[in-house]
Amino acid sequence: MQDTAEIFEHGCTTLDDGKIEAKARKEPTEKERNEIRCSCGYILLGFEKVCPGCGKERNRLARVEALPGRMVELEVGKKANRDTSWPVKAQFFAGLKAYAEERGYKPGYAAAQYREKFGVWPNDPRVRDVAPGPITLETRSWIKSRQIAFAKSKQRARA
Numbered sequence: 001m002q003d004t005a006e007i008f009e010h011g012c013t014t015l016d017d018g019k020i021e022a023k024a025r026k027e028p029t030e031k032e033r034n035e036i037r038c039s040c041g042y043i044l045l046g047f048e049k050v051c052p053g054c055g056k057e058r059n060r061l062a063r064v065e066a067l068p069g070r071m072v073e074l075e076v077g078k079k080a081n082r083d084t085s086w087p088v089k090a091q092f093f094a095g096l097k098a099y100a101e102e103r104g105y106k107p108g109y110a111a112a113q114y115r116e117k118f119g120v121w122p123n124d125p126r127v128r129d130v131a132p133g134p135i136t137l138e139t140r141s142w143i144k145s146r147q148i149a150f151a152k153s154k155q156r157a158r159a
Contacts, residue, residue: 094133
């Protein structure tokens with residue numbers, strides 16, 4: 001590896017082959033050396049928890065340990081998203097689209113409201129491609145509840 005000043009002065013004479021051995025390595029600092037060296041002088045390997053020389057337990061900076069348990073699938077979105085059928089979601093989104101057009105809201109309003117209710121964006125074609133439709137009582141009630149919550153949050157912010 002060439003020094004920067006040498007490259008400016010004389011130009012580049014060789015190319016790096018990209019192998020790790022060719023790259024400059026940073027020497028560990030004194031603090032880093034002391035972190036892996038036991039007080040008895042034994043150098044601990046990365047996986048060792050106890051010093052083989054004196055039996056002293058190693059102080060670790062990060063304490064990530066594997067614990068027994070069972071793996072479970074993480075579920076995306078809210079419970080409402082999992083419990084609601086696709087036709088009901090499509091009808092709700094169609095109502096949101098119609099309400100947004102009726103009020104002159106921006107196009108993303110319906111998608112943002114859908115996400116607030118279900119915890120996911122309406123990306124599924126069964127919902128996304130729905131045309132604006134009738135605004136059901138459930139949809140109107142939900143919109144009204146969000147408007148009330150918004151107004152109350154503004155009142156709390158002023159107080």
